[in-house]
Amino acid sequence: MDIEFLLNGETVRIADQPATRTLLDWLRETRKLTGAKEGCNEGDCGACTVMVTSLLDDEVRRQSLNACILFLPQLHGKSVRTVEGLKGPKGELHPVQSAMVEHHGSQCGFCTPGFVMATRAFLNQNPKASEEEIRKGLGGNLCRCGTYHGIMQCAMEIAKKGGA
Ligand code: FES
Ligand code: FES
Incomplete structure (x- = not known):
């Protein structure tokens, strides 16, 4: 089949x-x-x-x-x-990507597409997630550069705006 x-x-x-x-x-x-x-x-x-x-x-x-x-x-x-x-019809960044840029959630960039997709999926499914829930929701993604603070700031901003 x-x-x-x-x-x-x-x-x-x-x-x-x-x-x-x-x-x-x-x-x-x-x-x-x-x-x-x-x-x-x-x-x-x-x-x-x-x-x-x-x-x-x-x-x-x-x-x-x-x-x-x-x-x-x-x-x-x-x-x-x-x-x-993820990009919009005119090639524009998705809001999760823009927030990632704004909050410096990326250094070498290797983990970034994974974090962006995890954030997009998690905050779409759980638009009102708390900080604690977001931490758990993104817990399967690792960043060897340690940009977790920026990544969390990005995710919190998306949650504050009502989800991804
Ligand atoms: S490459 Fe798939 S989880 Fe690490
Ligand atoms: S930005 Fe380098 S691994 Fe996350």
Whole structure:
């Protein structure tokens, strides 16, 4: 059976990939979408985070998931958004990206796409999250440069504005 899902709003149909191909490898090697990064490649660092939307009990659910441990068949019938798909119609930055810039939430930038996608997904699903909840919600993402203060400032600003 072909695998079919939405990638940044466009339908993709995959018939020729092994069932164990990860979303991260497919995005980076086949689709040349290199925003999601390969850090640990085992679900620990969040550098590869994408947002996956699915229907659960008839409710739309947005999750930030690690593309390095997602196999392509797991995405059938879902919607995947990568950092490349966040920009607005005229190419403008998403509010989470603008807030990240404003609050200096990025240094080397390696973790940044993952944090942006995790923030986008978490604050979309939990628009009124408290600081404590945001800390827990972003707890799966690591920054080796230690820019956590700026990242939290960014997320708090988005929460204050009503979510992502
Ligand atoms: S590369 Fe570290 S969680 Fe995916
Ligand atoms: S900005 Fe360098 S790893 Fe986070």
